Amino acid sequence: MEAVIELQTKRLILREYTHADFDALYEILSDAETMKHYKEPYDSDGVRLWIEWNLEDKNAARREEDYDFYLVTFYKFLQLEFFKQFKAVKDYAHSKGVKIIGDLPIYAALDSSEVWANKSLFELDKNGSPKLEAGVPPDYFSADGQLWGNPVYNVNKIKKQNYAFWIDRIRGALELYDVIRLDHFRGFESYYAIPHGMRDGKVGEWKKGFGRGLIDAMNKTFGTDKFIAEDLGMITPAVKRLLKFSGYPGMKVLQFAFSFDKNNPYLPENITYNSVVYTGTHDNDTLRGWISSLDCYVKDYAREVLGLKPENQSGKNKVCENCVASAKASCKNSPDEELACAVIKACMQSRAKIAIVPVQDYLKAGAEGRMNSPSVAEGNWTWRIKNRTYSKSLKKYMSSFADMRR
Numbered sequence: 001m002e003a004v005i006e007l008q009t010k011r012l013i014l015r016e017y018t019h020a021d022f023d024a025l026y027e028i029l030s031d032a033e034t035m036k037h038y039k040e041p042y043d044s045d046g047v048r049l050w051i052e053w054n055l056e057d058k059n060a061a062r063r064e065e066d067y068d069f070y071l072v073t074f075y076k077f078l079q080l081e082f083f084k085q086f087k088a089v090k091d092y093a094h095s096k097g098v099k100i101i102g103d104l105p106i107y108a109a110l111d112s113s114e115v116w117a118n119k120s121l122f123e124l125d126k127n128g129s130p131k132l133e134a135g136v137p138p139d140y141f142s143a144d145g146q147l148w149g150n151p152v153y154n155v156n157k158i159k160k161q162n163y164a165f166w167i168d169r170i171r172g173a174l175e176l177y178d179v180i181r182l183d184h185f186r187g188f189e190s191y192y193a194i195p196h197g198m199r200d201g202k203v204g205e206w207k208k209g210f211g212r213g214l215i216d217a218m219n220k221t222f223g224t225d226k227f228i229a230e231d232l233g234m235i236t237p238a239v240k241r242l243l244k245f246s247g248y249p250g251m252k253v254l255q256f257a258f259s260f261d262k263n264n265p266y267l268p269e270n271i272t273y274n275s276v277v278y279t280g281t282h283d284n285d286t287l288r289g290w291i292s293s294l295d296c297y298v299k300d301y302a303r304e305v306l307g308l309k310p311e312n313q314s315g316k317n318k319v320c321e322n323c324v325a326s327a328k329a330s331c332k333n334s335p336d337e338e339l340a341c342a343v344i345k346a347c348m349q350s351r352a353k354i355a356i357v358p359v360q361d362y363l364k365a366g367a368e369g370r371m372n373s374p375s376v377a378e379g380n381w382t383w384r385i386k387n388r389t390y391s392k393s394l395k396k397y398m399s400s401f402a403d404m405r406r
Contacts, residue, residue, distance in 0.1 A: 014074050086176055102177030106184040107134045107150035121158055121165055122151040132193040135201040145201020146374055152193050163217045185229040186239045215246045228276050252277045254343050255290050258302040268346045277352040279343050279361050282371040286360045287340045289367035306342040311335045348404040362398050
């Protein structure tokens, strides 16, 4: 039995037509403008014959091809609508002096148009299944490692094409974003490949990535000021050399700073100019959620580093003295609020060229505001900001920290 598939949105229904659709089809097929690329518009008899011809069983294979064509066309339509809407958002942001930083995953999804249209550039078997899948070995994010499920690239084939795939990919991303954060930068130096069929990232091997060849091609085409390198995780000397060669700023996450190591590169005093400093990223808990999870020793160490008194001592702290009244009110009565304010201040006063504070941290959201938990398949990317969240008091609170960058 032939499956009947229907896709429906608020404004569009995509399904196979029937005899009952004659009136709607006649309106389309008899219109001269719509049919201008055909020999002539159809009359009523022509429309009936066209419906009959397409519904005959002998044309089932043809209808399947047509369905594939219309399905692709449907997704092209969705993309068109997305690009129109996103352009409106981007234009509005630019009118307010705001630039957009977008994330470019190093890998493409197996069911993406990128893989569908470029199968030979990925490590796939004859059935289109991945031979090797991307991920990372066990680390501080996950004891089992991470299995992402993306097919890895056929690095040699892409190199032979002078990295045209990647140049086109970045050019497309820059139509949406002003600056691109290159996710999993370490994968450009070497990447972790996991055999298809594994359940986690415990079994795999490191393979050489695109290296300086791709970085050089990117810089010659786009320059260096369009990129931020996500250089978190297992960063080897070879990755550090590639980052230095690229000229891109790396990432410094303050939640990683307080390890009782004075040489920790995430400590505020160790952060260099060619960096982007964050209180936390989408892969971390919110600032409030993170602070609530710390033991008393780490909390007191963080407070010491940031110029605060130990939690069991009273008195004003340096951050509150420099915050506006709204910030003072939220800091002075709670040690966790006090520490959160200090972390945001350290971020904003950093010597890094860019400072980023997630809106959840300004909203003082707890763990319920976390965007993503790495290696967890369900429940991610569901947090949404609510209407009327941006109040005058919040604007004043955010401005008190933003002024520290001037």
